[in-house]
Amino acid sequence: MNAEHLGQGDKKRPVCIFCPTELPPGKGNKPEHILLNALGGRKSTRVADCSKCNSEFGSGIDSTLTDEVASFRAVFGLRSGDGELPPAIRNAPSSVGPINLLGDGTPKQRNKPFTVEAIDDQMSVKFQVSSLSELARLRTY
Numbered sequence: 832m833n834a835e836h837l838g839q840g841d842k843k844r845p846v847c848i849f850c851p852t853e854l855p856p857g858k859g860n861k862p863e864h865i866l867l868n869a870l871g872g873r874k875s876t877r878v879a880d881c882s883k884c885n886s887e888f889g890s891g892i893d894s895t896l897t898d899e900v901a902s903f904r905a906v907f908g909l910r911s912g913d914g915e916l917p918p919a920i921r922n923a924p925s926s927v928g929p930i931n932l933l934g935d936g937t938p939k940q941r942n943k944p945f946t947v948e949a950i951d952d953q954m955s956v957k958f959q960v961s962s963l964s965e966l967a968r969l970r971t972y
């Protein structure tokens with residue numbers, strides 16, 4: 832980036848860093864996160880790229896990168912720059928069957944952790960748990 836890009840000296844308007852579009856003055860341009868929001872970025876600027884490039888990158892590489900880091904964010908509970916919880920990981924394999932890992936790191940079984948089977952006049956309930964404390968939590972079912 833040189834002085835021309837910054838609009839200094841000859842009073843040219845700043846231009847997009849990706850294309851020759853001049854950036855509108857003031858708040859006429861969409862803010863661009865300096866570090867991706869999904870990576871915790873909070874700072875933004877209006878003098879980096881034009882709204883068209885911002886939109887194209889937002890629905891392209893930014894979206895792909897956001898999806899790629901989603902599982903790491905969920906595992907480590909990393910909020911976005913605007914404070915949102917990470918998206919849940921759905922249908923992740925585990926020792927008790929498929930689970931959803933919520934944005935705050937809480938695992939939730941997708942299926943009920945028990946099966947009920949009728950055997951003659953009796954009912955059989957089989958629990959699939961990893962500990963006695965987990966079994967104790969299931970009393971609400």
Ligand SMILES: [Zn+2]
Nearest residue numbers: 847850881884
């Ligand atoms: Zn542009």
